[in-house]
Amino acid sequence: MELFNSESKKIVSDPINVNNPISLQVLGICSALAVTIRLDQAIIMTLAVVFVLCSSNVILSLIRNYIPARVRIVIMLSVIASLVSVVDELLKAYLYDMSKQLSVFVGLIITNCIIMGRAEAFALKHGPSKAFLDGLGNSMGYGLIIIIVSFFRELFGAGTITLPDGGAGYVLWSIPDSWYAAGYENIGLLVLSPGAFIILGLVIWIQREFAGVEEDA
């Protein structure tokens, strides 16, 4: 089975760990931060990105021999934009509350550099099955980071952990009132934009310690 040999495994696992799109390739940060206020938003966003990245990689890889090099950017953009429109409409139809919360950031998946970057760097050079695995690995790597960031932002910023459901989200656990009575306080800053930057900065630092990557300047 070609799908399950060690090379394929590497294509999936590398971007999750040692070649993570967010913390090591520094792609796709734009939308990564805005959706990390709550865990359920991050999970839905991850699913959207998994869908778009896997399908765009497969589609572009299938038509890679027919795309003239000069107009490839436009073709890539139109394929990606169509897929994102599908996701946007699906969210509006089935998860209306969530699509209101995510507002423009679903549309901004189009300009998420991970998708263009993987299309350009991988899908246009490899067959569909490998391109699918690459898309899966990279979108999971993206998802891993935004889920970690949103978990900490929500837990310490708002004191809850929310999972996605059909409506406004299902609160899995929230900090009990007795803690507040004992003097515990939420860190309001984490819910605001600076908190997102700082937590992501720290996550990148920790991930690079594990991956052993250094950068000059």
Place this chain on the structure above:
Amino acid sequence: MTGIEHYLSIFTKAVFIENIVLAYFLGLCSFLAISKKIDASVGIGLAVIVVLTITAPINWFLWEFLLDKGALVWISQDFQDTDLGFLKLIVFISVIAAMVQLVEMFMERFSQSLYNSLGIFLPLIAVNCSILGGSLFMVEREYTISETVVYGFGSGVGFFLAIVALASIRYRIRYSNIPPRLRGVGMAMLLTGLLSMAFMAFSGIDL
């Protein structure tokens, strides 16, 4: 609320209070990648101002007369219920890609020096989220055409300000003793967090 104060308020809001980078996280990819050098940051900042000021109003016209629900009534009353809103992402991104190309050709022809300094940054801007984000926010907030122009320009200025500020700080700390694995992007994120905190001090200003 009409008159100059209203527009001034949209402008200051776009530049300082709801800064497109520091409050809405848009355009971060180029923001982090290019802020290593100050002159390159000035270049891309100017390019974003130009492209955002041009594309936001164009997309406004397309939205108002083509895509919005009932926008096609100027052709015939039969289109009262036609809603092409789902096409907005594709239309906006094509307009942006085309405009970037046009601006690039225009600059190459008429201002060689500006073209040389912006050079490689212009094509990059097509996939800069702040440009598409500007158009999408314009739709979501239902701005009028003049508000859109002011908002587009203001957002561009906000991006310019933020990227030049970060580039200057990164230049300043070049020889600081930072833990090796935190260097580069990690440190840039923490600095951006502090910048963003500083910009939060502007919130509450209402003209």
